[in-house]
Amino acid sequence: LIDIGNKLNTVLGLTQFNTALGLANLGLSAIGFAVVISKLDQIDSRIQNLQQSISELKDKIDRSLLAKAKSAINVAEIALKMSSQTNRKRLVTEVIQPLLEAEHYYQAAWDSNWNENNGILAREYILILSLVYVTEIKCYLELEEHEMALKRLAEAKEVLEPRIRKYVKLLLTENPSGYLHRDCQGVSLSSVVEILKYVKGESDASKLFDEYIRPAIFNSQSIKSWTDSIPLRSRNAILAIIAPSLIDTGGWIIWDPIVWDPPRREAILSNANQVIATAQSMIELDRRLEGYRYEITEMTRLGLSYQEWQSLVLPPRSSPENLDSKVLLLLLA
Structure with a gap:
């Protein structure tokens, strides 16, 4: 009981930490792969609209890698529903490679768009990068590779923060x-x-x-x-x-x-x-990354698996509460 109490106090501390950052929910534990796919679909639709509006961009947007990343995320979602831990971890491991490819591609795409097309796709590429990084980090947490998850999160912040600042300044x-x-x-x-x-x-x-x-x-x-x-x-x-x-x-x-x-x-x-509002959402995205770091650090300090952590910070699956309505990070319209 004492151990459970200490863990619950930690969750309360996370809530207070998140409030201090001006955020409503840490988000990492609550963001499901289905939600990520939904948001990537919305971003893809906006990119198509921009592509149709601006003829000069038609030959410069490669959406095939985004489709590949979405496919990988779908596999991750299926893997996590498997009862066999061995099969689950094998499939999750396979998902990571296409996510890495997407990260490298969209990082380069952001830089190219910023330099050649005035950054009109800057928001979309930032959001894609954010969602792909979050998916990769969640995969490492599923594999109980907390240290690697923190390393990948550190890279995500290094990649995203300066680009977010440039974009917000532009707006x-x-x-x-x-x-x-x-x-x-x-x-x-x-x-x-x-x-x-x-x-x-x-x-x-x-x-x-x-x-x-x-x-x-x-x-x-x-x-x-x-x-x-x-x-x-x-x-x-x-x-x-x-x-x-x-x-x-x-x-x-x-x-x-x-x-x-x-x-x-x-x-x-x-x-x-x-x-x-777009500028504010970008700033919140940057701040969320720090919330993620704190969340994973506490998870590791307490010696909890990702599944155990989720059972502490999320309502029961049978709860009628709508989680999606409370997750603010990366769920940008």
């Missing part, structure tokens, strides 16, 4: 005060400042306001002057989120005022809150 634009214009509905000052904290690595909100918002806020009185001042890379990244069909590829090479014709400007203003 914020060089003049974040523009998002506070009265025409940008649903965007709060606190949201913009919190994103600035992450991008600049500065915790002093007043200092950030004085340095990055106060001097420029009057320059945003004219919403046209703000939209015209947004760098080309940020323009396309923003439109990729809210209106892929409005991306103007002509603006990638030279300054093209038509990129901000009325339909495009209206799309930006009416959906500015979606851009801010």
